Amino acid sequence: MTDPAVNPWRTLSTAILHEDPWMQLRLNEVLNPHGRPAQYRVVHYKVRAIAILPIDADGCTVLVGQYRYALNRYSWEPPGGGGALDEEPEVSAARELAEETGLSARHLLQVLRLDVSNGITDEQAYCYLAWGLEQGQAKPDESEALRLRRLPFREALAMTLRGEITEAVSVAMVLRVQQMALSGEAPPEVLAALRAGE
Amino acid sequence: MTDPAVNPWRTLSTAILHEDPWMQLRLNEVLNPHGRPAQYRVVHYKVRAIAILPIDADGCTVLVGQYRYALNRYSWEPPGGGGALDEEPEVSAARELAEETGLSARHLLQVLRLDVSNGITDEQAYCYLAWGLEQGQAKPDESEALRLRRLPFREALAMTLRGEITEAVSVAMVLRVQQMALSGEAPPEVLAALRAGE
Numbered sequence: 001m002t003d004p005a006v007n008p009w010r011t012l013s014t015a016i017l018h019e020d021p022w023m024q025l026r027l028n029e030v031l032n033p034h035g036r037p038a039q040y041r042v043v044h045y046k047v048r049a050i051a052i053l054p055i056d057a058d059g060c061t062v063l064v065g066q067y068r069y070a071l072n073r074y075s076w077e078p079p080g081g082g083g084a085l086d087e088e089p090e091v092s093a094a095r096e097l098a099e100e101t102g103l104s105a106r107h108l109l110q111v112l113r114l115d116v117s118n119g120i121t122d123e124q125a126y127c128y129l130a131w132g133l134e135q136g137q138a139k140p141d142e143s144e145a146l147r148l149r150r151l152p153f154r155e156a157l158a159m160t161l162r163g164e165i166t167e168a169v170s171v172a173m174v175l176r177v178q179q180m181a182l183s184g185e186a187p188p189e190v191l192a193a194l195r196a197g198e
Numbered sequence: 199m200t201d202p203a204v205n206p207w208r209t210l211s212t213a214i215l216h217e218d219p220w221m222q223l224r225l226n227e228v229l230n231p232h233g234r235p236a237q238y239r240v241v242h243y244k245v246r247a248i249a250i251l252p253i254d255a256d257g258c259t260v261l262v263g264q265y266r267y268a269l270n271r272y273s274w275e276p277p278g279g280g281g282a283l284d285e286e287p288e289v290s291a292a293r294e295l296a297e298e299t300g301l302s303a304r305h306l307l308q309v310l311r312l313d314v315s316n317g318i319t320d321e322q323a324y325c326y327l328a329w330g331l332e333q334g335q336a337k338p339d340e341s342e343a344l345r346l347r348r349l350p351f352r353e354a355l356a357m358t359l360r361g362e363i364t365e366a367v368s369v370a371m372v373l374r375v376q377q378m379a380l381s382g383e384a385p386p387e388v389l390a391a392l393r394a395g396e
Contacts, residue, residue, distance in 0.1 A: 004265065004272060005272075007265055007267075007270065008265050008343050009265065009267045017215065017216050017223070018215050018216060018223060018225075018239070020237070020239055022239075022318070023239070023318065025215070025216060025223055027216075028267075030267070033265070033343035034343070039218070040267050040268070041216070041218055041220075041221070042267070042268045043241060043268075043318075049315075049317075067202065067205055067206050067207065067231070068313070068316045068317070069205075069207045069226075069228070069238050069240070070238070070240045070241075070316055070317060070318055070319055070320055071313055071316045071320050072205065072320070073313075074202060075313065075316060082317075112361075112369065113361060113364060114364055114365070114366040114369055115266070115269055115271075115273065115364045115365045115366060116314060116315045116366045117247075117314045117315050117319065117321055117366075118266045118268055118269045118273060118365055119247075119266070119268060119280075120220065120221065120241075120268055121268055121315065122268055122269050122270070123315055125366060145206050145231035145232070161377075163310075163311060166311060166312055166313045167312070167313050167316055168312040168313060168314045168315075168323060168366045168367055168370055169366055171310065171312060171370045171374075172366055172369045172370040172373060175370060175373035175374055175376075175377055176369075176373055178373075178377060179359075179373055179376060179377070182380060
């Protein structure tokens with residue numbers, strides 16, 4: 001089944017309502033797929049979301065805890081952050097992992113690329129599995145107040161299934177790595193580490 | 199490990215930069231967790247995202263295809279839409295499933311509740327597994343130009359793993375239902391249907 005290549009929406013004009021270093025809010029005057037005039041507001045992201053799930057030789061991962069201002073709630077998530085659109089996502093992933101956790105990874109494998117909230121935004125998330133880890137010194141962003149928690153991957157999975165990890169990209173990534181472990185699709189070093197952690 | 203209950207951010211003032219029926223863009227003057235003045239912009243959602251993965255007696259599900267204007271790309275996703283914040287999410291789920299696919303479900307089970315893009319927004323997504331299905335007439339929203347595709351659940355999973363389903367909540371939901379199937383945690387009727395579809 002092929003997807004229709006042609007955009008059935010027509011954009012008549014675009015106004016920028018707000019702009020900051022992370023996003024631009026655009027109000028588009030459009031014709032909808034039925035040809036009727038409408039407005040469509042789009043939040044254009046100037047950065048992509050980067051998330052990294054590290055697995056060490058003991059089958060442990062690391063979660064980052066922080067109070068999410070927009071959500072008004074505390075949240076535990078795999079390490080991550082924003083990557084410039086013109087930077088290789090893998091380069092962003094290595095940097096974010098090192099900044100937040102102090103870990104450097106010999107291997108990074110992209111396991112998902114996700115569209116986040118595609119009714120309103122064009123945000124993209126790139127998700128990496130990281131292994132072959134070496135511990136260094138974390139250098140978190142000064143605006144962040146982060147806590148780190150090292151725990152067996154199976155515990156992170158259990159937290160996800162209990163609804164204690166709720167951030168959408170994090171949940172997708174944890175479930176994807178679990179699926180890769182069960183199907184044997186994960187890299188041999190990661191499979192061995194996850195078995196060692198059981 | 200208990201989460202810090204106290205919000206380390208302080209909001210000094212809030213201005214509304216944009217408002218429409220679906221969202222409100224707020225610019226907050228804040229003190230960050232280190233006590234330093236900053237601005238934090240929040241996209242407040244006036245609706246929650248609702249997603250429903252139906253499984254019929256043959257182990258098939260239904261995907262909805264549409265051109266996503268904000269993303270500028272075609273997207274296949276489980277049925278869903280927006281639910282009012284003051285409506286029971288399960289009521290929204292039953293309605294969205296019926297409107298988009300014509301299906302009514304005897305059983306709806308919430309399988310995930312997700313925070314979507316929590317760096318910028320307070321959007322919440324509620325994900326349901328639906329079974330015990332009866333086919334009626336779809337009544338899609340006039341602004342939508344939707345295509346429907348019925349396919350075995352294992353095909354929807356394969357599309358997800360091949361990167362042909364990329365919407366974050368959809369990916370999380372498909373992987374969650376797969377995890378429930380493999381662990382035997384899915385309802386017996388769903389397990390039997392998925393086995394029948396293999």
